[in-house]
Amino acid sequence: MALSLLEATNLTTHQQPSNLSFSSINLRNISHLADYVSNPNTYTNPLDQNSFYHPSDGFYITHTDIILRQIAHDLSGTFSPPSPPLAYLRAGPRKQIFYDPKTTRAAIVTCGGLCPGMNTVIRELVVGLWELYGVRQIYGIQAGYRGFYSREPVELSPKMVHKWHKRGGTVLETSRGGFDLNKIVDAIQHHGFNQVYIIGGDGTMRGAVKIFNEIQQRKLHVGVVGIPKTVDNDVGIIDRSFGFQTAVEMAQQAISAAHVEAESAVNGIGLVKLMGRSTGHIALHATLSSRDVDCCLIPETEFYLEGKGGLFEFLENRLKENGHAVLVVAEGAGQDMIPRTDAQKEERDESGNLVFLDVGSWMKSELKKWWDRDHPDELFTVKYIDPTYMIRAVPANATDNLYCTLLAHSSIHGVMAGYTGFVCGPINGNYAYIPLEEVAQAKHEVDTRDHKWAWVRSVTNQPDFGKS
Ligand SMILES: Nc1ncnc2c1ncn2[C@@H]1O[C@H](COP(=O)(O)OP(=O)(O)OP(=O)(O)O)[C@@H](O)[C@H]1O
Ligand SMILES: O=P(O)(O)OC[C@H]1O[C@](O)(CO)[C@@H](O)[C@@H]1O
Ligand SMILES: [Mg+2]
Numbered sequence: 001m002a003l004s005l006l007e008a009t010n011l012t013t014h015q016q017p018s019n020l021s022f023s024s025i026n027l028r029n030i031s032h033l034a035d036y037v038s039n040p041n042t043y044t045n046p047l048d049q050n051s052f053y054h055p056s057d058g059f060y061i062t063h064t065d066i067i068l069r070q071i072a073h074d075l076s077g078t079f080s081p082p083s084p085p086l087a088y089l090r091a092g093p094r095k096q097i098f099y100d101p102k103t104t105r106a107a108i109v110t111c112g113g114l115c116p117g118m119n120t121v122i123r124e125l126v127v128g129l130w131e132l133y134g135v136r137q138i139y140g141i142q143a144g145y146r147g148f149y150s151r152e153p154v155e156l157s158p159k160m161v162h163k164w165h166k167r168g169g170t171v172l173e174t175s176r177g178g179f180d181l182n183k184i185v186d187a188i189q190h191h192g193f194n195q196v197y198i199i200g201g202d203g204t205m206r207g208a209v210k211i212f213n214e215i216q217q218r219k220l221h222v223g224v225v226g227i228p229k230t231v232d233n234d235v236g237i238i239d240r241s242f243g244f245q246t247a248v249e250m251a252q253q254a255i256s257a258a259h260v261e262a263e264s265a266v267n268g269i270g271l272v273k274l275m276g277r278s279t280g281h282i283a284l285h286a287t288l289s290s291r292d293v294d295c296c297l298i299p300e301t302e303f304y305l306e307g308k309g310g311l312f313e314f315l316e317n318r319l320k321e322n323g324h325a326v327l328v329v330a331e332g333a334g335q336d337m338i339p340r341t342d343a344q345k346e347e348r349d350e351s352g353n354l355v356f357l358d359v360g361s362w363m364k365s366e367l368k369k370w371w372d373r374d375h376p377d378e379l380f381t382v383k384y385i386d387p388t389y390m391i392r393a394v395p396a397n398a399t400d401n402l403y404c405t406l407l408a409h410s411s412i413h414g415v416m417a418g419y420t421g422f423v424c425g426p427i428n429g430n431y432a433y434i435p436l437e438e439v440a441q442a443k444h445e446v447d448t449r450d451h452k453w454a455w456v457r458s459v460t461n462q463p464d465f466g467k468s
Contacts, residue, residue: 024084027066030414030433031212031421033098037221040418042096046134061092061413067432069237091410091424091431093132098418099194099223101134107153107193109141110170111200111207112351114389115231116243117396117404118199120165122172124408125197126156132409133416139193140171144200145207146178148187165401168394170199177350179207185214188222195223195415201230203351205423205440212421212436223415226423226436227407231392233281236442237434238425242407243392244281246400250391251286255326258385259292262324265381269315269325269367273360273386276330277353280446282391283330287456294318294325295462299332300446301453303465305366312370314463329359331388338362360384406431 033040045060047053067088070081108125110118122140129135139153154172164171188196188211198208205226212224228235233244251274258270274283280298287296295314297303304310318325338357347355364384371380396404403426410431411424423439424431446453457464 025066025068025087026082026084027087027089028435028438030089030419030435031216033221033223033418033420036216036219040098040221041100042098042418043100045093045095045097045416046101047093047132048095050132055093059093060095061090062094063089065090065092067427067430069427071428088427088432088434089419091414091433093413094417097133097416099133099135099416101136104129104133104135104195105137105139105191105193106135106195106197107139107141107148107188107191108156108172108197109144109147109199110172110174110229111144111198111204112174112176112229113201113231114169114174114392115201115229115241116168116246116392116394117400118170118174118229118243119161119167120396120401120404121199121227121229121242121408122156122170123161123164124405125412126161127158128409128412130158132412139191143173144175144178145184145204146175146180147173149180149183150178153191165404166395168392174200175350176203176353179210179351181210181214184211185218185220188215189218189220194221195225197225197227197411197415199227199229201228201232202235202440202443203353204229205235205436209421209437209440216421223418223420224436225411225415225420226439227411228423228425228439231282232276232279234277234279234444235425235439236444237427237439238423239427239429241425242400242403243396244285244400246394246397247275247282247391248285248289249397250394251282251387252290254385254387254390255286255290255292255328258383259290259324259326261381261383261385262326265324265383266379267319267323267371267375267381269319269327269380269382271327271329271360271364271367271382271384273329273331273358273384273388275388275391277332277356279444280330280333281444283328283333284446284452284456287328288452288459291459292326293328294322294460295327296456296460297327297329297333298446299330299335301333301448301465303334303463305337305370309463309466311463312367312374315367316374327363329363331356331359334359334363358386360386 069086262268262270
């Protein structure tokens with residue numbers, strides 16, 4: 001929705017800041033309960049009475065507070081960001097809310113794979129709803145989407161969740177599959193939930209869009225918010241997903257171990273497989289942080305093993321020069337090179353995601369075959385480390401914990417203000433409300449044409465596999 005700036009802000013001309021040079025903005029519309037529930041009641045934000053807050057001028061965020069998606073601009077005009085510039089509503093407490101805390105019943109669910117910080121988000125949703133808004137009916141849905149209709153909700157309180165941020169995983173439990181739209185929305189109605197907090201990855205967000213649409217269809221006074229969780233960092237629009245930094249930090253340990261093993265062997269190769277189904281962000285960031293890596297393979301770039309410019313030639317040179325090499329492979333890399341049986345071609349997990357073969361084991365065996373063929377009389381060692389679940393089944397580090405807290409509180413403020421069908425996340429360091437559908441469709445892949453991937457290649461000196 002493109003609005004003129006004056007329309008978007010309702011400012012009179014004399015109030016318009018004189019140095020504002022955007023003639024219009026593309027402010028992404030966030031659905032609101034008032035769009036389809038007739039005459040919803042409104043209340044003054046209880047933060048007004050909260051002795052810790054003392055809301056002063058500017059404390060409450062208004063519908064005129066926006067976050068711009070694109071903050072880098074080229075004044076020469078060589079690089080043109082989208083015009084009109086994309087903007088999102090800024091997250092934060094609103095003066096007027098659309099829920100009576102006494103009748104608010106919130107449900108929290110976690111879906112998909114684990115990610116550091118899930119428990120922190122749950123904890124902070126509970127504590128935030130309780131302490132900031134005085135909500136007392138807060139429930140955890142167990143075992144993912146299927147838990148809405150197959151398990152009894154668990155009542156949550158600040159006392160109960162007090163230490164959850166110290167624990168990895170999700171105390172509520174999670175699962176894949178089990179998405180039955182009607183059963184889920186029926187259960188939401190049956191339990192009288194009027195706020196639903198959905199923590200999950202791309203698949204979860206696609207499910208959340210359907211729940212939100214169905215709730216609108218049924219004209220229910222129920223707010224739906226998605227809190228993006230993905231250790232792979234593959235959710236688009238937001239700066240990064242929570243838990244990602246923790247995972248990268250954990251990956252360092254595996255890379256260091258692989259390096260030590262490789263260095264301590266004759267012609268030693270340390271091979272590390274890291275998570276990343278369709279994106280190589282963890283592998284890329286771990287490589288850049290570690291500097292022990294000689295080659296990083298990600299799903300976004302193809303590679304080949306044999307011949308000129310191939311991986312084996314590169315490793316051979318590395319072994320000649322240094323006596324050892326470290327190879328990092330994202331789990332989704334090279335999947336089309338691994339032979340699959342017909343049954344394996346069809347294998348899917350409960351959510352319908354293709355089951356990947358273990359690229360690390362395959363690579364280890366290919367490396368051995370190559371060396372035995374080309375250097376039958378020389379020693380050679382491949383040490384394969386697969387820290388897959390170790391990097392995501394840990395509690396969040398301090399930075400991610402803080403991030404989870406702000407994310408949870410910003411989500412609560414948005415829902416209490418009547419917004420629905422949105423995702424909360426940081427854009428250029430500021431928390432914003434983004435339409436759920438937009439996030440469900442956006443994908444965040446490694447851009448192999450940008451400077452970060454060039455850094456990886458310059459740090460490792462790895463081949464470009466015929467790309468340039
Ligand atoms: N297109 C879809 N429509 C409705 N529900 C979906 C859809 N895709 C996935 N889901 C449901 O969302 C839940 C989580 O999906 P999935 O297993 O793909 O994990 P995810 O949310 O992508 O998290 P991650 O991949 O980061 O672990 C599952 O219950 C799955 O059934
Ligand atoms: O074994 P699980 O629990 O299905 O999770 C594995 C998947 O989860 C992810 O971490 C995404 O959350 C992927 O990188 C990986 O393919
Ligand atoms: Mg996913």
